[in-house]
Amino acid sequence: MEMVEVGGKNKNVESCSTAMGIGNKFSDLKKSFNFALRSLLASCSNQDFNEAFSTFTNTETELLHRLFLQVITSLHQNIEEEFDSICLRTQVGAALDAVEEVIEERELDPLFSDRSNIMDVAEDLCAAKKNEIQRLTQMVQLGEENSQMLRSRLQLLREGKQVLSGASEAVEKQFRSMNLSFGANISNK
Incomplete structure (x- = not known):
């Protein structure tokens, strides 16, 4: 005491x-x-x-x-x-x-520490799955953004092709017209 x-x-x-x-x-x-x-x-x-x-x-x-x-x-x-x-x-x-x-x-209690370890593992697994879901969601978003960008480029290319196609036809007509004029001028001489 x-x-x-x-x-x-x-x-x-x-x-x-x-x-x-x-x-x-x-x-x-x-x-x-x-x-x-x-x-x-x-x-x-x-x-x-x-x-x-x-x-x-x-x-x-x-x-x-x-x-x-x-x-x-x-x-x-x-x-x-x-x-x-x-x-x-x-x-x-x-x-x-x-x-x-x-x-x-x-x-x-011999099972107490096991129970807490199981709970820790479950929490860790849940956190890992949440992180994986977030990572996959970000990858899908990036894929969608890339896909949208490719669609926009393809659309611009199509519009450019149509413009070029129209311009090509106009140049071709002009070229034919010039050839015909040139051919007519040569035959008149």
């Missing part, structure tokens, strides 16, 4: 937590809280205190330091009692025990 000095009084942390029906996790929480509280409230050393009141006489500084220690001790007790009261009211110990029990059950 560990004895923890709190605010000048000794309290048995383990007997307190057993009386409340609380497990190791709450006991650890309470010890950590007390350690942090003690560190915060005892952060002013005697030397720091003397430097803060350097204009006072040694006797006055010593009396002020005693008063300071009494206030800190009282404050520590009040804060710890309030912490205990809140923990009892909100049933922190019971909640931590329940969490600890669930963790132990999961550790003892």
Whole structure:
């Protein structure tokens, strides 16, 4: 059993937590809280205190330091009692025990890790399939865009061929007409 000095009084942390029906996790929480509280409230050393009141006489500084220690001790007790009261009211110990029990059950269940692995695999597979669908959709869209571009080019070529065909016929007629005129001019001479 560990004895923890709190605010000048000794309290048995383990007997307190057993009386409340609380497990190791709450006991650890309470010890950590007390350690942090003690560190915060005892952060002013005697030397720091003397430097803060350097204009006072040694006797006055010593009396002020005693008063300071009494206030800190009282404050520590009040804060710890309030912490205990809140923990009892909100049933922190019971909640931590329940969490600890669930963790132990999961550790003892050989199928639990397999179930989570199966769920991970299923999620990964689902994500991979979604990515594949997106990739294929993008490929189809690119194919459709290329197809549309080819249709547009083909249409332009057809229109150009018709223009060229009409121009070709016009040039051919002009050429025949020139040949006939030329032939007629030669035969007239």
